[in-house]
Structures are given as structure tokens and as C-alpha cells.
Amino acid sequence: HAADAHRTDLMTITRHVLNEQTKYPESRGDFTILLNHIVLGCKFVCSSVSKAGLAKLFGLAGETNIQGEEQKKLDVLSNEVFVKALISSGRTCLLVSEEDEEAIFVDQSKRGKYIFKSDMNMFNSFLKIFYILERSYSFTIFIHIFGIYMVKHKDNPTIDDVLQPGNNLVAAGYCMYGSSCTLVLSTGSGVNGFTLDPSLGEFILTHPDIKIPKKGKIYSVNEGNAKNWDEPTRKFVEKCKFPTDGSPPKSLRYIGSMVADVHRTLLYGGIFLYPADKKSPNGKLRVLYEVFPMSYLMEQAGGQAFTGKQRALDLVPGKIHERSPVFLGSYDDVEEIKALYAAADAAK
């Protein structure tokens, strides 16, 4: 029966990506191979997280990462697994991770070549991966965000290839490892969510074609930073709490993990804010592997992402661990804060 079809016609992430690949008849499946290696990494991390308590993988690994944060065992272990999986895919040439100070240039012998057919022309380029392993152990949420770019300078990738605007992303996604393992992915034609079925060892399509509501009832910000906010952010949050148009106040939801807060925003609508403030004049979130991938997903789902000055994906980063303020979520909610920043600029 049609009602049972979805139970027998399992749409796995591999099938989904292969279906996407058929849109590019000239492609040789390199992108699919790359994504499958990312999925393999996610499955490994999911299995490690579920056993972490037993294997005593939680807790400090004794090192600190580039951000000066104590590296915990799982993220060091998972970072190593992803680096090895991505290099062994033979489709990457540059890796950037929150855990490593410098970009990792893949050895020439392992570098992949990616033929990507675009509307204008055929060009050779390499894929590079930005990804971050982020954790919020207090919520036993373990998270991995990634973005995939095409390298412009083929044959001789340089650090300049890393510093591209978010517009050049060809894919982005995140994986959340909690009570279940959820992978949300966009390859440029919408956003889809997959849930790992451990009995099959497959990610199954559970959230097809995610679209964020045009306006939401939730705002998500660390209110503890309120005394440091600038005027537009302060006014926006004030309006969320004391609306002047007779609408009910918005609810505050803040987990303190960008991906968990943005995942909720993606599914239910609203706005996530990590503004600049006196304490962090460039905001806290990293452009390459937090702001860009999540802004890309938000736009693919019909939302918006703004930095306080410009569309987030138009940013051109100057350093691999650069930070930026970000406001992302439902289209109408982001429009409101854009108008407040525009008014503040006009009043200068």
C-alpha cells in the first residue's frame, strides 16, 4: 500500500546523494564518495559517543586547541578519525578544523580532483573541507559541523583558497550525536535531515526538504551578555519581550550549543543571535566552520543570515579562525533586526 511505501522504499543518505548526482551527468561520483566518507566519520563518532561513558572517552585529553579550549578526548579522537577518513577519500586537498591551528594540506599523492559542471563552464578543482567538532558535554550533545568548498587554484592550493566567501560553499551540514544521531545536509538544492538507524547502520531520510517558518515565536540569545550589547540588538530583544504591536512576547530558548539552537530554529522557526558586544567585538562564532555552514543551511531552508553589517555568506574571511557576529533564522525575524541595524547606521 502507498502508506507502507516509505517503510519499504528506504531513502538512505547514500541513495539521496546519488539521486542528487544524477543532476550532473558529467560528474564521476567524487562528491558522493567524499560525502560517504563524511558519513562514515559520523557513524564512527556516533558509535564512540554512545560508548563514551563506558570507554571513559569523556573528560579532558590534556591538550588545548587553537581556541585555548581544553580538548576533550572525544573531539580529539573524532578529529583524528575525520581527518583520516577525509584524506583516505582521495577527494580533499585542504582541511581546516577548530582543533588545529593551521590548515592541513593533503599530500599530493592523496589529493582528489573534482570535475564540477557548472552552468558556465567545466573546471577542475579540488574539494576542501571545513569542519568543526563542537561539543556541549553539559547537554551530552556532541556535534560536528562541516562545509565543503571547491578550491580555485587547482594543482597548487594555498591558504588563500581557504579564505573564500560563504557564497562559494557547495555543500554544508551538521551531525548531532545525542539520544539519536541526526545528520542535516544541503548540497545546494534544499535541506534534508537523516537519522541513523543503528540496526541498519544507515542514515534514513526522516526530515525531507526542511523549510523554516517565515516568522517564529522563539528568540535564542545568551541574555547574560545583555549589558554588553549594542543598541540594535538591545532594541530587538526588547521587542521580543515587550512587543508593541499587540502580538504575544516571543519565548526564549537557549541551549548554548549553536547547532542545537540552530537545529531547533530550522525546524520550528524563530531567530538565533550571537551578536558582537563590548566583550567580543567580532562576536564569538567562527566564520569558516560555524557561521558559513549554518548560514548556508538557513538560506537553503528559506531563512536568512546576517552579520549586523551584511549578508553572512557575502563575508570574505581574512583568517581561518576569524569570528563574526551572526543573526540567523526565519526570514521576517531577520528582516526586523536588519531594519534596526540599518536605522542605527542611518542615524550615524
Ligand code: P6P
Ligand atoms: P556562550 C559553544 O561553545 C559555542 O561556540 C557555540 O556553539 C554556542 O552557540 C556559543 O559558543 C555559546 O556561547 O557565550 O553563550 O556560552
